[in-house]
Amino acid sequence: MICGGIDIGGTKIEARLFSDDLATVEMRRIATPKDSLSDFIDALAEQVRWLEQLSGEAQSLPIGMAIPGLIDAQTGRAFTSNLPASGHDIGLLLSNGIARRLPLMNDCQAFALSEANGGAGExxxxxxxxxxxxxxxxxxxxxxxxxxxxxxxxxxxxxxxxxxxxxxxxxxxxxxxxxxxxxxxxxxxxxxxxxxxxxxxxxxxxxxxxxxxxxxxxxxxxxxxxxxxxxxxxxxxxxxxxxxxxxxxxxxxxxxxxxxxxxxxxxxxxxxxxxxxxxxxxxxxIHGDSSGARGAAIMATRQLS
Ligand SMILES: [Zn+2]
CATH class of the missing domain: 3.30.420.40 (ATPase, nucleotide binding domain)
Structure with missing residues (x-):
């Protein structure tokens, strides 16, 4: 199943489209808006639309997101020191612009998931x-x-x-x-x-x-x-x-x-x-820079299956 992953960092938001064997097909980085919550959510939505269009799958493309920080399992709110969205439910805010809710995970968890599946920990x-x-x-x-x-x-x-x-x-x-x-x-x-x-x-x-x-x-x-x-x-x-x-x-x-x-x-x-x-x-x-996006993509495909 082709899938997408978005790695959200303090300086860049990186989107990757993956083939069904989880190799990067294409990657696109944009700068992370640092001061405005709405600019930050707009930038995320832009990356989601890019992945949807590139894949030809539109909204059926599984997409996961990874951030450096804690995601409260009960409230969905994310807590992270470098993003203007700290304290907010990023998935919920983003859903207003893209008409669906995408899963969000911690980037270290994404790294481990990626390396355990087709990576150095396979x-x-x-x-x-x-x-x-x-x-x-x-x-x-x-x-x-x-x-x-x-x-x-x-x-x-x-x-x-x-x-x-x-x-x-x-x-x-x-x-x-x-x-x-x-x-x-x-x-x-x-x-x-x-x-x-x-x-x-x-x-x-x-x-x-x-x-x-x-x-x-x-x-x-x-x-x-x-x-x-x-x-x-x-x-x-x-x-x-x-x-x-x-x-x-x-x-x-x-x-x-x-x-x-x-x-x-x-x-x-x-x-x-x-x-x-x-x-x-x-x-x-093994997967270096792509691990955050790759792990998030694995999570998104598993949520669908
Ligand atoms: Zn400490």
Whole structure:
């Protein structure tokens, strides 16, 4: 079944039309209106109409949408920090312009669903899709399907507090997080977290890309930073393993593009596992940028079937 997916981000709204084997046929990005709710809904409607016309299926084309944030399962309202529609039922507002209601999901959940179905987690029973980019979040699938989430949230592992045994021996501060708490993993293992770690250690502003590039060229202090980042990120993998025990963790987001990121994480992760625990597969995502839209499209087709 051909289908469409719309990945809604803070800077762009990306629509993709997928073939019946879930390959991208065509993609179109437009800028996300940042200040006006009605402009934002109009932009979404424009992407929906583009998909409907392109497919030739009009309103019978299954289309799903993914956003970074929480969707309240009881009220349908979405809560997200970067969109003018936060606090609103996006599907309901959009339905006024397109005469139907489209399903909406969290983008980390969409990522996990996409990678568990024809992606890097294909063939594994329990797959965690972990995004490490600007933020850190994850989704969980069992047998290729998402699990029910009481609060409509992703696995918000980026906002789990980092354990004292990680911070104290490294003499790292407890950094505040955008969520209002302090010491969240996201502040240490996201792209910004890697940059903060670098700035803290070397005493000057650094960007994550710069640290990775310098480490790859053999600069010793940056190699040490990347190694420290990997050890802290492995502590997050351990928490995921202890909580969910997946047989596969698929990495996505900008930091999953670090060369040799899998062995870099596997080594400290292996040393942290308890007793006879076996290591799950750690893999990088296959579908990359298309995962949000692809996962949302999978959800939309399943709602029809
Ligand atoms: Zn937080």
């Amino acid at each position: 063939g594994c029973r329990s797959v965690v899709g972990l995004i490490m980019g600007t933020g850190v979040g994850a989704g969980l699938t069992i047998d290729g399907r998402l699990t029910e989430r009481f609060n409509g949230s992703a696995l918000e592992v980026g906002h789990i507090g980092i354990p004292a045994h990680v911070l104290v021996p490294r003499d790292l501060p407890i950094w505040p997080c955008g969520c209002g708490k302090h010491g969240c993993f996201e502040q240490y293992v996201s792209g910004n977290g890697l940059a903060a770690l670098g700035s803290h250690r070397l005493g000057r502003p650094l960007k994550a890309e710069e640290i990775v590039a310098s480490a790859m060229s053999g600069q010793a202090d940056h190699m040490a930073l990347l190694s420290e980042w990997a050890h802290i990120a492995a502590e997050l993998l351990l928490i995921i393993q202890l909580g969910h025990d997946p047989d596969c963790i698929v990495l996505g987001g900008g930091l999953s593009g670090i060369p040799d990121v899998v062995p870099m994480l596997e080594k400290p992760f292996q040393s942290l596992l308890l007793g006879e625990m076996r290591m799950p597969f750690i893999r990088t995502a």
